[in-house]
Amino acid sequence: MHELPLEDFILPDPDLCQVIAALGTRNLIFTNADAAHARRVLKVLGVDECFENIVDVNAVAPYCKPMPQSFEIAMRMAGESDPGRCVMIDDLPRTTRAAREAGWFSILFGVDTPHPDADAALRDWRDFASILNGSIP
Numbered sequence: 001m002h003e004l005p006l007e008d009f010i011l012p013d014p015d016l017c018q019v020i021a022a023l024g025t026r027n028l029i030f031t032n033a034d035a036a037h038a039r040r041v042l043k044v045l046g047v048d049e050c051f052e053n054i055v056d057v058n059a060v061a062p063y064c065k066p067m068p069q070s071f072e073i074a075m076r077m078a079g080e081s082d083p084g085r086c087v088m089i090d091d092l093p094r095t096t097r098a099a100r101e102a103g104w105f106s107i108l109f110g111v112d113t114p115h116p117d118a119d120a121a122l123r124d125w126r127d128f129a130s131i132l133n134g135s136i137p
Helices: 014-023 035-045 068-078 093-101 125-132
Strands: 028-030 053-055 087-090 105-109 120-122
Touching: 014 125, 028 068, 035 053, 053 068, 068 093, 087 093, 093 105, 120 125
Parallel strands: 028 053, 087 105, 105 120
Antiparallel strands: none
């Protein structure tokens, strides 16, 4: 278990929860951390109510992102059979590349300009809805 004082490193982001809620989508966390750590991070951010489920590293073991098998397991856990209806947001190009290779729409977080390993780039959460517009059926 991670014992870091997350409040020293992460600030609440009330706008983020509003952005996510306005999407009208099913939202899951897919993480290489364990679910307990993911819940702590979501709570500190103030977005814990915005996500339906967490697919953690234990759920996809012995695989992890960016391994293709982990994306297959995550889809199965989400009850989704169409990868074209899945979106991955990550700050690592290797993960966004793997998501795209799995048929997901991938967004590289933390950059302003397009990146060859992602379908889109996102720095400001207020731009999220416009990026998704037209990306999934």
